[in-house]
Amino acid sequence: MYRSRLGTNLSDVTLDYVSSIDDDSQIVFYDILGSQAHTLMLFQNNIITKNDAKKILRSLEELKDEKFDTSLGAEDIHELIEGMVIKKAGMASGGKMHTARSRNDQVALDIRMKIRDDIIITCNCLLDTIESLVSVAKNHQKTIMPLYTHLQQAQAGLFSHYLLAHADALTRDFERLSDTFVRINQSPLGAGPVGGTSIPIDRHSTAEMLGFDGLVENSVDATSTRDFVAEYIAMLSIMMTNLSKISEDFVIWSTSEFSFIELSDEFTSPSSVMPQKKNPDILELTRGKTAEIIGDLTAVLATIKGLATGYGRDLQQTKSSIWSASKTSISALIILRSILLTLKVNEKQMRKTTESSNLIALDIAEKLVMRGIPFRVTHKISGILVGLAHSSKKPISKLGPSEVKRSVAGTKVNPAVVSEIISDTTVASSLRDRISFGSSGYSEQKRMISDRTQKINQYRANVSKRENKITSSIDTMMQQVNEIIGKA
Ligand code: ARG
Secondary structure, eight states, X not given: OOGGGOSSOOOHHHHXXXXXXXXXXXXXXXXXXXXXXXXXXXXXXXXXXXXXXXXXXXXXXXXXXXXXXXXXXXXSHHHHHHHHHHHHHOHHHHTTTTTTOOHHHHHHHHHHHHHHHHHHHHHHHHHHHHHHHHHHHHHTTTOEEEEEETTXXXXXXXXXHHHHHHHHHHHHHHHHHHHHHHHHSEEOTTOTTTTOOSSOOOHHHXXXXXXXXXXXXXXXXXXXXXXXXXXXXXXXXHHHHHHHHHHHHHHHHTSTTTOSEEOOGGGOBOOSSOTTOOBOHHHHHHHHHHHHHHHHHHHHHHHHHTOOSSXXXXXGGHHHHHHHHHHHHHHHHHHHHHHXXXXXXXXXXXXXXXXXXXXXXXXHHHHHHTTTOOHHHHHHHHHHHHHHHHHTTXXXXXXXXXXXXXXXXXXXXXXXXXXXXXXXXXXXXXXXHOOSTTSSOHHHHHHHHHHHHHHHHHHHHHHHHHHHHHHHHHHHHHHHHHHHHTOO
């Protein structure tokens, strides 16, 4: 449709190479809505007549219910839709739809509309997953487990505390995506190919009709930039690394060596040869797909880093990265939520593992500190106790007076005090005494759970507010469209 200056048509291979029509299936609806807003604005500013607007708007409305024939040789959805509008409305009216805009502002608009919807969906899924972490945590405030550093047992902890840690990480992902939304929800429409237009359009009114919070003001910036795409996929990549980390923990914990958890059958796969196998494939795929999304981010950054200012067709390639990153992230969240809600937790095994290691070593050292002994000295005493326990193959609590005496050799510490502390210290007492803010202590779990529950509710309200603003703006625009086309 656009090739009047050019002598020949594209060959089939070249057309297929150039065309974004397959990727564009994701933005058809946004493209139509954007065109409706643009057409209304052209009419309201006396750039086209009511009759022209009526014909164009009616054609666009019809297209919402039609299946598109993508084999007509259009380079993209913008060309295809415009061609179909001209066919329906006639050149005299339909030929006016593309007044004062370009595919460059149009595609930037469509992508922004798609991403803002994806952010809303992702944010809702994030809140669902966070909520499931908190609800499982509620049931496991007394479930003792070892906490790890370097994948070596470090301190006694609680499963609820572990889950809340991930709830907090996903909450940061939610907050990051919410911030990104602010920069995404700005309208580029009316920026034209790059430098604006001499036709007296009103960019503010189209932005309002489509539920944007503002404009990407500078027309060069509005059409050239995809920094918002990189930002969005970066946020998803970070989120996926958090999901991947949980997945990795669960893969390890569901081994027969750990046996801390058992995944529900629906989230595992059998082996083609070994009948006993119950493989955690779904979680492994979250790890694998995280790599793919990081790849999407890399593809976008590599595309934009060397691109001269102004639209370049390279940008077309960023769309498939967006769609796939969005889809995978949303699925990963939905799946993790179900995995959490169907998880079997082997509390006995977690506790046994915690108690069979000398995880109370730090607690003993801290209790000695409370008797006025420098931590560096108490750390040494406790370290010697652990060493003796290890070499004699018994827990610290079973060490005899002579061993305790050896642990305080060279210090002024009374061994009777050490013995008393040892007999008073258990994993459970350790968790009762752990009172620092945000710690694994029993008392902190309750506080954190109620705090997070409140936060989730508040965040849900914020997302609905955003969602409603977009929906009601578009509803208002559609009322105007329907008035013009005479649809009740
Ligand atoms: N199909 C293009 C894309 O997806 C639309 C913009 C084309 N603009 C142009 N001047 N060639 O990015």
